[in-house]
Amino acid sequence: MTAVGLNMTINGGAAPTVGTFGVVNLATADVFAQAPACSRGQLDEAMTAAQTAFRNWREDDKVRRVVLGEMGDALEAAADRLAPLLTTEQGKPLRDARMEIGGAVAWLRYYADLESPREIVQDDEHGYVEVVRRPLGVVAAITPWNFPVALAAWKVAPALRAGNTMVLKPSPFTPLTTLALGEIWREVLPPGVLNVVSGPDPLGAWMTAHPVPRKISFTGSTATGKKVAVAAAEDVKRVTLELGGNDPAIVLDDADPEQIADSLFWAAFANNGQVCCDVKRVYVHQRRHGDFVAALVARAKARGSATALNLMSNWDRSTTNHSSIGLANWSATRSDTEPWRRPAAARWTGPATFSHPPSSPGSPTAPGSLTRNSSARPYRSSHTKTSMRQSSGRTEQPMA
DSSP states (O other): OOOOOOOEEETTEEEOOSEEEEEEETTTTEEEEEEEEOOHHHHHHHHHHHHHHHHHHTTOHHHHHHHHHHHHHHHHHTHHHHHHHHHHHHOOOHHHHHHHHHHHHHHHHHHHHOOOOOEEEEEETTEEEEEOOOOOSEEEEEOOSSSHHHHHHHHHHHHHHTTOEEEEEOOTTSOHHHHHHHHHHTTTSOTTSEEEOOOSTTHHHHHHHOSSOSEEEEEEOHHHHHHHHHHHHTTTOEEEEEEOOOEEEEEOTTOOHHHHHHHHHHHHHGGGGOOTTSEEEEEEOGGGHHHHHHHHHHHHHHHHHHHHHHTTOTTSTTOOSOOOSOGGGHHHHHHHHGGGGOTTTEEEOSOSOOSSOOOSTTOOOOOEEEEEOTTSOOOOOTTHHHHHHHOTTOOEEEEO
16 A cells, blocks of 8 residues: 555644554555544634635635635646546546646636626716625535546635635545645645645535535535535525536437437446536437447447456546446446346347456446337336445436
């Protein structure tokens, strides 16, 4: 096991912990590092640091713009070091890891350069009215495992530019790159403005119930989002929830399968299907149904072969379909797809069975597709919307 040696960031400094938890290399299914597990006392320290830093951070927008630009520069300078770490803990190919980090850099620079002109609603003999937007205070931010760096930047940049401070918690599946962000940005941020903590459950619950934050920003499953909303309601925190969906694609009868099949396929399988707005269902006009099934099945089979060959080397430039997060959620993947596999209702073009997780390193699952007969009784599941995000390794997409 390799010790990465990353610490949490609290009040501008390293915050070692007594407890740790394992982080898995998805290409080998081995624990390759130990991440720090935040205690309740340390979370209190992080919240207090953010609350204290807010008093000065909120005052000068020009300073905030400069600092955000410096954060982008520091992240760009560290990209070559961060990308392999992101690939190892998250499973995406190295080129995708570099793209994600580049996107985060662009996001930070966008908010650094964003103009915020005064908004004067009325200025005449009858009166003067100006809209003034003030920061809220401390933001508790919780990010998922599919885009750890990008989604951290999505939360950090606008919150800090607006004058808020933050306590940021990454997913326990992918904590390391976010911890590294905390270490990189310590060098340019005033102490306490951004605090980065990590740990397994119940750290997220502690954060959402904590009395200090005035806003919660959460990206994750619908089921967990409901719990976040309940916790926030206790003291009427503001909440932003970015949750998993059940997104359809609709194909009309004048569509050419060969022209759009690639786009449709990657709308479902990009990032191994681990995108909140990826396509989970495809509704195809009956006249085009057979052609689209054939086109998508051919692409699924081709990518399945590529996955089997390249999965062990996410450093390979040809790797496009990577290891998927979440062996612990295998049962959710199976429960999502099993009812569709009834012979009278559907035809499956992927793996023959989901009776147990695959035993090979990295536990790859070949992409597959499901097509349901129009005369078969529709299958409905009350858990489908939430389990799509809980099923973090999902690569199966139903087609009807």
